[in-house]
Amino acid sequence: MTLPAERTPGLRPDVGRLTISCHDRPGIVAAVAGFFAEQGANLIHADQHSSDPEGGRFFMRLEFHLDALESRRQELAALFDEKVAGSFRMRWQISLESEPKTVALLVSKSDHCLLDLLWRRRRNELPMNLAMIVSNHDSLRSDAEAFGVDFHHVPMDNHDAGERQMLDLITSRGIELGVLARYMRVLSSRFLERAGCPFINIHHSFLPAFAGADPYAQAHQRGVKLVGATAHYVTAELDAGPILAQDVVAVGHRETVADLRRLGADVERAVLAQAVKWHLEDRVLLDGHRTVVFR
Amino acid sequence: MTLPAERTPGLRPDVGRLTISCHDRPGIVAAVAGFFAEQGANLIHADQHSSDPEGGRFFMRLEFHLDALESRRQELAALFDEKVAGSFRMRWQISLESEPKTVALLVSKSDHCLLDLLWRRRRNELPMNLAMIVSNHDSLRSDAEAFGVDFHHVPMDNHDAGERQMLDLITSRGIELGVLARYMRVLSSRFLERAGCPFINIHHSFLPAFAGADPYAQAHQRGVKLVGATAHYVTAELDAGPILAQDVVAVGHRETVADLRRLGADVERAVLAQAVKWHLEDRVLLDGHRTVVFR
Amino acid sequence: MTLPAERTPGLRPDVGRLTISCHDRPGIVAAVAGFFAEQGANLIHADQHSSDPEGGRFFMRLEFHLDALESRRQELAALFDEKVAGSFRMRWQISLESEPKTVALLVSKSDHCLLDLLWRRRRNELPMNLAMIVSNHDSLRSDAEAFGVDFHHVPMDNHDAGERQMLDLITSRGIELGVLARYMRVLSSRFLERAGCPFINIHHSFLPAFAGADPYAQAHQRGVKLVGATAHYVTAELDAGPILAQDVVAVGHRETVADLRRLGADVERAVLAQAVKWHLEDRVLLDGHRTVVFR
């Protein structure tokens, strides 16, 4: 069951998004644009990418306006499937701006990424239906509740039991995206499969440098002159999933490990918020284990 | 007369670019993409932008492959005009990757922007037919000639006579783009009109801050913590033309005016090279006095 | 009366800071370092700057450890004045890390700078004794109170009456720094004089570009490719005070004025927090209307 939950204000009715990926060949754009013109839709934005003009994959994101889209959605999807998608063997998806994705935030003890996401949602920067916050600690409950969000403390001392409880929450609430906002426990591949939705994690280094534990201590030890953060989709292999966003900040010999943590925290929250926003707006497509991000 | 001049290696045959701007309304993309599909062309890239989905202007850039494009260009243009461009009242242009624009570089005494452009051209980063370098000083002649480029010393002590001489050079060589690579004389509006081609200038500040003379001294005096550079099209009003690219570098209390000049020079050459590359690849469209840059 | 207020945890006892500015001449560092060595102090950090090695001004910041500093402060200051400062005609000041400055935050309706400062203070990133928040609107009261900070609504419909009320608050609470965290009313020079403490403002543009009202609309209109923010000390002349920190973010033709505001907000809060932190740590010295920032 998806909770009705509150709606993000400012979302436009009758605005849809289509994302496509398929084998590249001539005529795709003409077929897609022709279809939408026939339906009387107006294209607001269109982005496309070919991984290789000769024999690569083709990716597209359309933002369109169509009167009465909410009621015509099923019909539109069926027609598109029949008239366009089938002949190009497309993987595709239509979503509505007025129906933001249902999201769960997972967090441990660090508050910076969580608070930044909550604050951006309150400012209407992040179009999401925020169903709940889940944490393996109880320490951020009052922050969550100050923003009016359901908070669930799911201890992970018994990892299997914890994952089972989390899985119940996620599947019963119709979660479409999980965000690991500095959630410091590794999720099992079994959990990821059963949850049935993507998870975005923020890793506190410029991956693939300093994967694993305590990257700021590793960075200080190596004497690097930049520290960074990486937002990536979670896969069964630790810190190896497709990268959505990365950024860095300059550091020098004066900065201690504690300074790197403080400076890095600003990069982490910015990079995670950016990645989540892109995902919520259907701007991210997968090209193998790389991402195509239509900004 | 356009000199045949040397060709940039690595330019793909049969690859064309179409740029369009027109009043926005439904059906444009379908009409354009449909036309190219009918012609048997394959779209390599497509970018579009609406300044306002309701009643704004529409901008588009297509990169396409069409067999025998070089010989079919006239026919293609005529067909496009008849079948598509007319009904949408488009301003449009088709260019061929295999026919790079003919360019003149204008320079005074500072060498950094000029040398960077010459070096990038040698590396085949800048697809241009470089016809000549014009300078109001003779000091960079040997640098120009080391790169095998025609050098013309046109003194500007008599400004009118100088502009007349420069105009002769520009019109007789079929120049399609002039680049002011730290050319420190103001060009008259009369000259700009008669030259009949766009000019890109690099201004050594983050415009609109510090327009006019000696921006680094102005910046030092004001105590700013960043200095920058701005590449813009030249218009009759000094330092007020449409901006193509800008960047900045951090500075502090230790930097003298000379340091700002040194650090700024790196930004200037990078920003100018970027802007020139975008223009040469037909990535820049004008939206009033603002630019649309399809990167 | 300075309220005792809560103390920032993690502040080191027995750690002091000395800032100096004077006419440059040989022997200053030897005299200062010799004095501290005699007193048995250990230098933790030392930074110095000469605006011009020949006849300029000299600036210095020392961070030192001295046993029982809290009780020996008066004696140390008197000795330093007698033995060192007098002969070099220094402007100088000694402060204690264990006695953070008493601060008032001024805010209007935008929450991003205020919340960021409150959050950083909670994380112990900003060593300050936060006495109160003053606003010309009542809308951020609950946010302020959620962080346990006194909130005063001082309407400015009658500007003179409002300034008088604000002045009472500031002088009665012993405020040593005022921070304008998107406070949108101009403070009169009379107010600034009587308040007797510095004020740091965040201006939402890269000054000196786009001073005055609605800088994001101005920036969009001009078509710049970067928007920025500037933290500066407030002086009687609007947006013209000494600059502490600046930063920018890249924008393009797709960004609307609303997008510039959203992207700029992130830069504003980062730049303001940086400037406030530097001031609180006595890292900023004035060199005429420019700043020396010892990071």
Add this chain to the structure above:
Amino acid sequence: MTLPAERTPGLRPDVGRLTISCHDRPGIVAAVAGFFAEQGANLIHADQHSSDPEGGRFFMRLEFHLDALESRRQELAALFDEKVAGSFRMRWQISLESEPKTVALLVSKSDHCLLDLLWRRRRNELPMNLAMIVSNHDSLRSDAEAFGVDFHHVPMDNHDAGERQMLDLITSRGIELGVLARYMRVLSSRFLERAGCPFINIHHSFLPAFAGADPYAQAHQRGVKLVGATAHYVTAELDAGPILAQDVVAVGHRETVADLRRLGADVERAVLAQAVKWHLEDRVLLDGHRTVVFR
């Protein structure tokens, strides 16, 4: 034998630099500054750093002016050793701005780092006595000679013979710094020991990510959103020496491996030039396998 070679114009006479590292303890700055005051020297700049105020190492760099420094250098050094350095067990070094370091540039086929260094030296940005360019290919000879620099082609088909020849050149020319400006052969630890001078290398990735061969292809494969460059001292372990400087540039799904190479080249030349400048100005001290860089 050190060749007299040409001198960098603009180098100030009577200006010296002292660098120090030693175990941290009270009184160091007072002793050093007192010594220079006694000698009648004026401190132009002073920077210091303690890796840990309690029991760490202390690092210092002084820039000073002393009349007739060139003739008093030996005497000054002897006095400093006797009066100051000994009792603090300092590692220290005095150098003169008027005696820039003798440098060899090593290069393979890529021209961008080499040309940038040559151009910056011509602009007097890099105070060095450039003795020669050594390459394992002959292709950049004419570029080197256009800048008036000795060029030696030392093939490395026989690696041992090549290193022996290079060693002869380096030791016979009194080389004090070797710069690997995209020199693509690994230098043996035997060579490094015998050469007796430090070498700075530019690696075309953000180390420790993508050490080893073809980092841009590795980066593209992993789908990172930033590519970078790292300047580091060469040690026997490949790509693991102390880091002097790093920077990155944003990339996305559109960039091919060739684009990463092109964009990365700009970062490489900037980062290498920065690192070399810092080394030439004695701004870099070693703290184990980390660097202290006094900018």
